[in-house]
Amino acid sequence: MRLLNLKYQNIDELRVFLDKYMVKDSNSVLIQVYSSHKNSGDLSKVKSELKSLLPSTSIIATSTAGIVSDGKILDDEIIISFSIFEKSIVKSKSFLNMSTTEILDKLYSEVITDKTKLLICYGNTFKIDSEALIKAITTKFPNIKIAGGNSADDFKFENCSIFSDLCSNSCNECDIAFAAIDSDVLKVETKYLLNWQTIGKELTVTKSDGSRVYEINNKNISDIYEHYLGREIRDEILSKGIEFPLICEENGVEVARAPVGVNDDGSIVFAGDLLDGTKVKFGYANIGFIEDYNHKNLLDEFEHKSEAVYIYTCAARRSMLDKYLDDEVSIINEVGPTSGFVTYGEYFHDAKSCSNHLLNITTTYVLLNESEENKEPINKSSYHTKEKDSKDMTLKALTTLVSRTSEELDQNIYYLEQFQKAVDEVAVTSITDEKGIITHVNKNFANISGYTEDELIGKPHNIVRHEDMPKEAFKDMWDTIQSGKIWKGLVKNKRKDGKPYHVLSEISPIYNKDGSFKEYVGIRNDVTELEEYKQILKNELDTTSQNLEDSINYARQYEHAINTTTAILKTDTNNIIKYANEKFCELSGYTLDELIGRDCSELRHERHRREKKCEYIQKQLAKGKIVQETLTNISKNDKEYTINNLFYPVKDLDNNVVEHLQIMYDITEILDLNQEIVDTQKEVVQTMGAIGETRSKETGLHVRRVAKYSYLLAKLAGLSEEDASLLKQGSPMHDIGKVGIPDNILNKPGKLTYEEFEIMKTHAEIGYEMLKHSERPILKASATIALTHHEKYNGKGYPKGLSGADIHIFGRITAIADVFDALGHDRVYKKAWPLEDILELFKKERGEHFDPNLVDLFFDNLDQFLEIRDKMQDHLVDKL
Numbered sequence: 117m118r119l120l121n122l123k124y125q126n127i128d129e130l131r132v133f134l135d136k137y138m139v140k141d142s143n144s145v146l147i148q149v150y151s152s153h154k155n156s157g158d159l160s161k162v163k164s165e166l167k168s169l170l171p172s173t174s175i176i177a178t179s180t181a182g183i184v185s186d187g188k189i190l191d192d193e194i195i196i197s198f199s200i201f202e203k204s205i206v207k208s209k210s211f212l213n214m215s216t217t218e219i220l221d222k223l224y225s226e227v228i229t230d231k232t233k234l235l236i237c238y239g240n241t242f243k244i245d246s247e248a249l250i251k252a253i254t255t256k257f258p259n260i261k262i263a264g265g266n267s268a269d270d271f272k273f274e275n276c277s278i279f280s281d282l283c284s285n286s287c288n289e290c291d292i293a294f295a296a297i298d299s300d301v302l303k304v305e306t307k308y309l310l311n312w313q314t315i316g317k318e319l320t321v322t323k324s325d326g327s328r329v330y331e332i333n334n335k336n337i338s339d340i341y342e343h344y345l346g347r348e349i350r351d352e353i354l355s356k357g358i359e360f361p362l363i364c365e366e367n368g369v370e371v372a373r374a375p376v377g378v379n380d381d382g383s384i385v386f387a388g389d390l391l392d393g394t395k396v397k398f399g400y401a402n403i404g405f406i407e408d409y410n411h412k413n414l415l416d417e418f419e420h421k422s423e424a425v426y427i428y429t430c431a432a433r434r435s436m437l438d439k440y441l442d443d444e445v446s447i448i449n450e451v452g453p454t455s456g457f458v459t460y461g462e463y464f465h466d467a468k469s470c471s472n473h474l475l476n477i478t479t480t481y482v483l484l485n486e487s488e489e490n491k492e493p494i495n496k497s498s499y500h501t502k503e504k505d506s507k508d509m510t511l512k513a514l515t516t517l518v519s520r521t522s523e524e525l526d527q528n529i530y531y532l533e534q535f536q537k538a539v540d541e542v543a544v545t546s547i548t549d550e551k552g553i554i555t556h557v558n559k560n561f562a563n564i565s566g567y568t569e570d571e572l573i574g575k576p577h578n579i580v581r582h583e584d585m586p587k588e589a590f591k592d593m594w595d596t597i598q599s600g601k602i603w604k605g606l607v608k609n610k611r612k613d614g615k616p617y618h619v620l621s622e623i624s625p626i627y628n629k630d631g632s633f634k635e636y637v638g639i640r641n642d643v644t645e646l647e648e649y650k651q652i653l654k655n656e657l658d659t660t661s662q663n664l665e666d667s668i669n670y671a672r673q674y675e676h677a678i679n680t681t682t683a684i685l686k687t688d689t690n691n692i693i694k695y696a697n698e699k700f701c702e703l704s705g706y707t708l709d710e711l712i713g714r715d716c717s718e719l720r721h722e723r724h725r726r727e728k729k730c731e732y733i734q735k736q737l738a739k740g741k742i743v744q745e746t747l748t749n750i751s752k753n754d755k756e757y758t759i760n761n762l763f764y765p766v767k768d769l770d771n772n773v774v775e776h777l778q779i780m781y782d783i784t785e786i787l788d789l790n791q792e793i794v795d796t797q798k799e800v801v802q803t804m805g806a807i808g809e810t811r812s813k814e815t816g817l818h819v820r821r822v823a824k825y826s827y828l829l830a831k832l833a834g835l836s837e838e839d840a841s842l843l844k845q846g847s848p849m850h851d852i853g854k855v856g857i858p859d860n861i862l863n864k865p866g867k868l869t870y871e872e873f874e875i876m877k878t879h880a881e882i883g884y885e886m887l888k889h890s891e892r893p894i895l896k897a898s899a900t901i902a903l904t905h906h907e908k909y910n911g912k913g914y915p916k917g918l919s920g921a922d923i924h925i926f927g928r929i930t931a932i933a934d935v936f937d938a939l940g941h942d943r944v945y946k947k948a949w950p951l952e953d954i955l956e957l958f959k960k961e962r963g964e965h966f967d968p969n970l971v972d973l974f975f976d977n978l979d980q981f982l983e984i985r986d987k988m989q990d991h992l993v994d995k996l
Contacts, residue, residue: 117201117486119424119453121185124194127165134169139198141170146199146206146295148236149177150185150457153192153270156277156289162194167281174208175281176293178238181268181431182458187449189434189442189458191270197455199424203486204233204299210280210290216252223294228257231298234482236426237264240276241376241460244291245326247388247474250463254472261304262472263482265428265459266387271435273354273376276460301486306465308480309414309444310370311406314363314397316344321394327373329390330383338382344398353378358432361477362390363399367469372399372477374432376460387461388474399477401436410444418451421492422483425449427456429479434458441479448481450494456481523769530769535777538764541742542682542779544619544640550633552576552594564619564642566612582610597625597636606643618647641682683759685778689738691716691730694775703759703782705752716778721748721756737765737776746783758784817988818937819848824984825933826926832973833929846897847930850905853883877914880906897926905930908965928967932958932974935965940985951982 122133139145147166151159159177166175183190185197199206209227211219228235235253239246246266253260267276280293319340323331332340341357342350349356353375361372373396377385390396425448434441448454462480464473539545540558547556557572565572565580572579581590585608596603603623610616619640626634683700687693696704696711704711704719717730724730724747736743743763748756764777827844835843854862857879861872868876883902887895904918904927911919939949939957949957955975962971974981 117199117204117423117484119455120198120200121453121455122196122198123185123190124162124196127169130165130196131169137198139170139200141172143172143174143205143207144201144203145170145173146201146208146236146297147173147175148197148199148295148455149175149194150180150183150197150455151177151194151277152180152183152190154179154194158194159277159279162196163279163281166196173281174206174295176208176210176236176238176295177277177279178267178293178457179269179277180457181270181460182434184427184429184445184454184456184458187446187454189445195455199484201297201299201302201486203301204297206295206297208280208293208295209282210278210293212290214291216249219249219292220252220256223253224256227294227296228260229296229298231300232257232260232296233299233302234297234304234484235260235262236295236297237262237292237463238278239264239266239292239461240278240290241266241268241387242275246292246461246463247327249292250472250474258470260472261306261465262463263306263426263428263465263480264463265457265480266461266474268431268458268460271355271431299486303483303485303488305483306467306480307417307483308462308464308475308478309406309410310372310475310478311402311409312361312363312372312399312477313402313405314399316398319362319396319398321390321392321396324390324392324394326389326391327386328379328383329386330381332396336382337384341384353384355435359401359436361399361432362386362396364390364394364396366473367466367471369464369466369469369471369473369475371473371475374430374461374476387476401433403437403440406437407440407443410440410447414444414447415450415494418494420490421450421494422452422485423487423490424484425452425454426482426484427454427479428459428462428481429456430462430475430477431458431460432477433479444479448479452483454481527769531766534764534766538762538766538777538779539639541764542641542762544642546572546577546638548577548636548638550636552636554579555635560642564611564617565609566615571612580609580611582608582616584608584616593623597623600625600627607640608647616647617642617644619643683780683782685716685780687716687776687778689734689773689775691734691776700780703751703757703780704749705755710752719749721750724748733763734776737763738773740765740767740771740773756784757782818941819850821937821984821988822850822930822933823847824988825936825981826929828977828980828984829929829932829970829973830925832977833925833970835925842893842897843901843926843929845894846901846926847933849883849887849895849898850901850930850934851879851883852886852898853879853881853902856882877906880904880915900924901926901930903927905934907931909967910964913965923967928970932966932970936974936981937985 118137120133120137120139122130124130133139147170149159149162149166156179159179163175163177166173183193183195185195207227209222211222214222237246237250239249250262253262267278269276278290278293280290280295319332321329321332322334323329329337331337335343338350338353341353345357345360349360354377358374358376361374363370363372365371371388373386373388373390375384376387379385427445427448429441429445437444445454462475462478464475464478464480465471466473540560542560543558544560544564545558546554546561548554554572554575554577557569562569562572567579589605589607593603593605602625603621605621606618607621608616608618620643621638621640623636623638626637628634682697683703684695684697685693685700686695693711693714693716696706696708701708701711717725720730729745729747733743733745742765745761745763746758747761748758751757759780760783762779764779765773766775766777768774823844826847827840830840830843831837857876861868861875864872880903884899887899887902890896890899901924903915904924907913907916907918907923907927908931909920909923909928911917913923936954936958939954940951942948955978958966958971958974962968
């Protein structure tokens with residue numbers, strides 16, 4: 117194919133041009149007519165002349181804000197661009213006053229076919245919702261590639277001219293014009309350049325109607341433009357505001373939206389939809405970056421020249437870049453001969469998502485090739501940039517300064533956001549205005565207070581004030597923070613349900629850079645449990661005859677407890693300590709100077725180092741994951757202390773982890789108390805199990821051996837250490853239900869009758885009923901074991917007749933452990949069996965009475981079970 121451009125003067129020169137370049141009348145010729153600063157009559161005249169000379173060709177025409185022709189941007193001209201195809205067919209069509217449905221039907225029946233490789237479209241900016249139409253076309257024709265743009269009127273923003281050789285009406289003015297290129301061989305590739313950078317904070321569209329925006333961040337959009345860009349830009353928004361578009365993301369494509377209209381009610385019309393909830397930022401042209409990219413990288417994407425390149429570039433881009441846009445178009449012209457126009461919005465096909473978009477502020481271009489034999493290389497050093505004046509150079513320097521400053525600011529903001537997120541994970545925070553009215557609370561505040569965020573916002577903090585708090589405390593708080601200082605103290609508050617809670621609070625005034633007040637920030641730690649412990653201590657003091665020295669001792673312990681707050685440690689990614697607060701220094705016993713530069717793993721208990729716990733945490737943090745672990749540390753004086761430790765990976769703007777933040781609570785005493793409770797439960801369970809066995813005149817070592825066997829088999833079966841230990845602790849109660857069986861049946865030396873055995877079988881459910889009401893893990897496990905350890909794998913057991921995996925794994929394991937030990941020892945109704953007989957029974961009952969997989973594990977590790985049996989014989993009970 118060939119692309120030829122003619123600067124139109126008159127019909128005579130047109131005839132000479134057609135003869136010189138042998139442009140024949142054919143349906144393989146596409147003619148695109150672009151006008152700048154010309155009236156619609158001029159365009160109509162050119163159309164008529166072309167149609168008289170080349171009646172079989174397809175023609176589409178538009179007014180512009182500048183014309184792209186052979187690598188240059190021209191004004192005050194009419195340019196006729198001839199695309200002469202060899203193996204492609206072109207059809208054109210334009211429409212006026214037709215609905216989207218009607219246009220789609222016409223395109224389907226008259227324009228688009230299965231061979232359509234490219235649909236060029238010119239839309240009237242002021243008369244048609246081109247974005248909605250593009251989306252509708254994409255929905256109906258999912259594989260269609262659309263190029264072109266919204267027509268323009270040389271920055272007047274009043275009216276545009278569009279037509280084709282086949283209009284749906286008798287006049288030349290249309291709402292939209294199409295040209296479809298059908299081919300078996302045509303290769304079409306779409307590209308776009310934006311390189312506008314975002315600046316400032318993210319904003320949210322809060323009130324809009326399609327492309328008409330009323331409010332952003334619940335403020336009038338005109339006020340938003342004035343606040344961030346100044347009154348002059350607001351007043352000249354169509355001529356100057358287009359240089360600062362709103363940028364959002366749509367299906368992975370960065371989309372800019374420039375203003376194209378202002379309404380009397382203050383709303384602004386953009387060249388494309390901005391729906392409610394859309395996240396946007398202001399954009400600006402970083403001219404230095406754009407120039408560097410165009411000069412160094414733009415041509416790197418291509419090896420060979422294309423036969424033709426259609427360019428559609430935005431009026432706002434031209435307004436901002438000026439001569440730098442001339443350079444951009446000139447560079448693209450090195451890829452192939454170019455034609456196109458300056459638009460009020462560009463149509464772009466994204467190949468990755470196979471979707472079409474309306475863009476702003478971009479340069480979109482389409483590469484066309486009919487022949488695969490075109491291998492002419494691109495001369496990447498032949499183009500020449502236009503000379504820039506001092507104004508251009510100053511603008512470039514200014515945008516570079518803005519870019520660097522914005523990047524540094526964004527980095528700091530990103531870091532602070534991560535730090536805030538880490539604090540929000542563990543602290544109770546709120547923000548108030550200068551009158552104490554709540555403007556923000558985090559989820560922890562809502563959770564601890566029992567109120568929702570909506571119930572708290574807009575209310576004073578006394579919504580959670582407890583009547584026990586003296587007024588003097590709040591007066592002191594206000595006097596302190598209003599003087600510019602931080603207030604610290606213990607506050608008793610009241611939940612929505614009336615229950616009290618206690619927080620250690622720090623209230624800090626925050627100021628703007630100019631020294632004016634901004635807000636109060638409150639950061640709190642929940643110490644309700646410590647306060648409840650205080651009440652217990654007070655009650656103890658009230659109900660006992662402790663002397664004064666004891667009372668002072670209790671009070672000192674309490675003061676020490678409530679003063680133990682959050683410990684914070686900061687390390688680099690190699691675990692080297694960079695910072696520790698006073699609370700951590702107190703907890704560890706080290707001074708800050710002793711901690712700085714030290715590997716934090718050196719503070720861990722030896723077992724954590726053997727387990728390589730720090731290396732595991734370090735790997736998780738490197739992946740950006742938040743880690744929470746309970747760890748034991750060793751203080752400077754070699755004492756152990758246990759902490760609930762939250763590790764938070766702090767990242768830079770590139771999402772790289774740059775340091776680790778550790779937030780810790782000392783839970784040593786809580787764990788010690790919990791272990792004492794667990795040990796007591798174990799002792800109770802073993803004692804009750806032994807009592808149950810003693811009633812049936814069996815040694816208490818039976819339950820201990822069953823516990824050992826069960827633990828071993830559980831570990832062999834792949835149960836976790838937690839579950840295996842729970843089974844070991846709960847299994848001694850497997851026969852506790854026997855306390856409900858009469859002695860004459862329980863200790864009968866002979867075989868039980870049918871009726872007696874039916875009574876004996878009830879001990880499983882009796883044991884379960886005794887234990888099922890407990891919420892303690894050990895006793896809940898004991899209840900499960902008691903109920904299921906007499907079930908059989910084949911479903912013939914009792915009391916429920918369960919089978920296979922429906923029997924809880926605890927019951928299946930205990931069944932093997934119980935039978936193995938019972939058969940190997942004397943009972944009132946039998947003598948101990950020889951080991952060979954016992955093993956023969958297990959082989960026979962594999963898959964019948966017992967879980968076959970567990971039986972296999974038992975035999976594969978028989979020596980370990982026999983070792984337990986030999987060490988815990990009944991005659992060794994005194995020694996044990």
